[in-house]
Amino acid sequence: MHEKMNPELxxxxxxxxxxxxxETHLPLHKRGxxxxxxxxxxxxxxxxxAVEVISIAVYKGLIEPYKDVIGVAGSGEGSDIAIVARAxxxxxxxxxxxxxxxxxxxxxxxxxxxxxxx
Numbered sequence: 110m111h112e113k114m115n116p117e118l119x120x121x122x123x124x125x126x127x128x129x130x131x132e133t134h135l136p137l138h139k140r141g142x143x144x145x146x147x148x149x150x151x152x153x154x155x156x157x158x159a160v161e162v163i164s165i166a167v168y169k170g171l172i173e174p175y176k177d178v179i180g181v182a183g184s185g186e187g188s189d190i191a192i193v194a195r196a197x198x199x200x201x202x203x204x205x206x207x208x209x210x211x212x213x214x215x216x217x218x219x220x221x222x223x224x225x226x227x
Contacts (some may be wrong), residue, residue: 113131113132114132116148130165133165133168134167136164136165136199138217139199141152142199148161152219153190153219155188155220156190156192157182158182159182159190159194160180160211160213163180163196164202166196168198172195173196174196176194176195179191179192179227180193180194189218189219191218193215194211194213195208195212195214197209197211
């Protein structure tokens with residue numbers, strides 16, 4: 110489970126008109142998701158996180174499933190990746206029903222340096 114967010118930071122996010130979600134499970138860290146997670150890491154840690162936040166937002170009812178949304182994430186400080194993807198649940202990432210499965214439709218921005226492990 111992800112830790113609780115700093116209340117002051119959570120308040121700042123709310124003032125900007127966004128919803129801060131904390132104390133949530135990280136869906137790509139569940140048992141059996143190692144290969145998927147590591148494949149996403151090949152595109153950068155931020156890519157994995159962008160997919161994960163979309164899945165969490167669907168799970169929490171913050172966005173409608175099966176619609177195209179923008180996922181933004183980063184490594185360390187700030188955001189460095191933005192993707193357009195079909196919002197879906199973790200269970201349906203590999204659904205046999207094409208309109209329900211994860212589809213990364215566009216990479217809007219992605220850093221050239223992806224060596225997040227250094």
